[in-house]
Amino acid sequence: MIPELGHYALVLALALGLVQAIVPIYGARKGDAVLMGVAGPTALAQFLFVAASFGALIACYIQSDFSVNTVFDNSHSAMPLIYKITSAWGNHEGSMLLWVLILSVFGALVALLGGNLPMSLRANVLAVQSWVAVAFYLFILLTSNPFLRLPEAPFEGRDLNPLLQDMGLAIHPPLLYLGYVGFSISFSFAIAALIDGRIDAAWARWVRPWTLLAWIFLTLGIAMGSYWAYYTLGWGGWWFWDPVENASLMPWIAGTALLHSALVMEKRNALKVWTILLAILTFSLSLIGTFLVRSGVLTSVHAFASDPMRGVFILMILILFIGGGLALFAWRAPLLKQGGLFAPISREGALVLNNLFLVTACATVFVGTLYPLALEALTGDKISVGAPFFNSTFAPLFIVLLLAVPFGPLLAWKRGDFFGVAQRLIGAAGIALIGVAVTFASEGGGPVLVPFVIGLSIFVIAGAWTDLIERTGLLKVPARTALARARGLPRSAWGTAIAHMGLGVTLLGIVGETQWGAERIAEMKPGESVSIRRTEFHFDGITNRQGPNYSELAARFTIRRNGEEIGVMEPSKHTFPSRSMTTSEAALMTRGFGQLYISLGDPNPDGSVPVRIYQKPLVLLIWLGAVVMAFGGTLSLSDRRLRIGAPKPARSRTAMQPAE
């Protein structure tokens, strides 16, 4: 009964979606307030029905109802409850339902918080939002229904893929989808503006918080996925330039560009047409990401053909929304008036430069990801584009971009003074140079690039604080005055500084991990030790244990530093009988910002075990930087001025509260 209810709720959501896709936009054209008013309640109702549908699916998984095909394929009665729940979206059908659930959440949020939007804009935005929803409801119902029953209910399920039986699955996909799908709001706003044929700074004020919110989630989602791969895949890598990763990186880069260009539009009423285009492109890249991952086209061009229905369906959605969006843009954008003038050296100019480099970086990832597919489809030639390509093309772009980051926020709007800003950054540059010198001295040779990149990351971090230090007068006035001034600064200023600092932190982590990391590969027998630098790893022995749905082989290592015991690490291997699969569970030990990392190979008949041991200095900074960026974004989001239409100096506490 429950699966049928879930299925039915989804069909009802589709019906509501159709109403919401047509009626409000018709009302907006006719100027009929009643018809436009339909959008709000339908958006809320859509959310309720999709939530009910999703709840029904979760209930099937919790009850281990193996008469439902997807539950049978992806669950097992002996799994811990948390994995029973998360396995609901650990497969294609369920993850698409999560996708539309989040889409409906955002639709409902616009309906709830958009009370002070102009009536026609709100109606159009919600209608466009519903077009996207309808396309995906149809996709789920026609090609990927998670509620389909089996004719005869099997006794036991096939278990969730062991690699996915991890807390990562509980956190990573929802965060990532909140980011991906969150950009649909920017898209809907852009399309609505094009339909209306007018756009102003207020539009940017409404769009920016939504973009920021999606960006924060995407940042965290990507970082979480990277950390998950790092500890799960067992060879200590954290970014592989895999097409699936690139699919999430592209919307992130485009979204970052959009955040910055929306800033110019909000403050200076310039870059309107460009901002609209970026909003369309950002969500298009989210859709392309969904297509790449969900159609199977990545595994090979031929896998796409083996299950054509899904792939072709998503391809049609892509063509409809991207093609339609861009066509509408080409037709209506000339109507939008050009706004404020600015000199090349100005805050606007810096943000344009930011956009130029981010778009190029995004294009690099896009071309690199899709080129092999396109080439094979067109000529039959197979080539590979992997990490070495991306590292060599992406890195130079980002180095230039990062060099420019500290300058941007210090330049004045309209007309800036480059030399003045350079002078103000002398302090930051000095600190960075000290960093270069120290690194160079301690490295004693080695690649010249390393001290330079260390210096660059320090420059970005110190540069990010320059503005705040100047504005609070930290080095000139008494600490108490500076503190009072710091409190008085707008939160968005803090947000900018902290988010930019996060970039430097991540860069520091990347250099630390790639340049100073050490690795030992060895066959070890119990009682033996290996050492990396001054850390000794002593292999104590192996124990066998039984987990809930797997058997475990754990190796125990005692770690000593300079002869002193600092802890015990237990890497293990889990064997899952239901799928006859073995996973390697790496052991991690955090030391400061660095980590020790041990993973096991398959034990040999003679009792020795192949072991991979890594020392990864500063590795945690890679993800910590992303968390810092997201925190900066959150601070900025909580800024009073950014709250969706908050005209009064209100004491309201919640972010994005409607006025009234």
Place this chain on the structure above:
Amino acid sequence: MRLLRLLILALTLSSPLAAWAVQPDEILSDPVLEARARVLSKELRCMVCQNQSIDDSEAPLAKDLRVLVRERLKAGDSDPQVLDFLVARYGEFVLLNPRFNWHTALLWLGPPAVLLGGALALLAFAWRRRTAKTDSPAAEMSTLTPAEEVQLEHLLKNSEG
């Protein structure tokens, strides 16, 4: 999206799944040669895997290729010679960093073209606006519709009261 990657991995490597690359018995005794082998391994694709270098992959084919690379290095090949040897055997597909030729020209020149084109477009745009100079400060402000004027008045009144 990461989860799909894991799924694909799990499906392609149906044998015991420990993502485990370079085996201890493969390592060369000469550390200089071994270091070169590791660098080369990162440039070479494990052709039965999803976007993995032979340095990362534990598939049997990747192991064979790692051993092969080390054999060529021991035989005295230079790094480009090793790559040429593998390309001759397995085609361009084996290189993770594709070589520049007319098939990959768009790949390599695309991004610089975007950067250059974008920069030129910006210059042209700036130049056009400077010569046009039609924008007065008033033109920057977008006008409000009558309905919005009413709304604005309403908001202002509310915030005062």
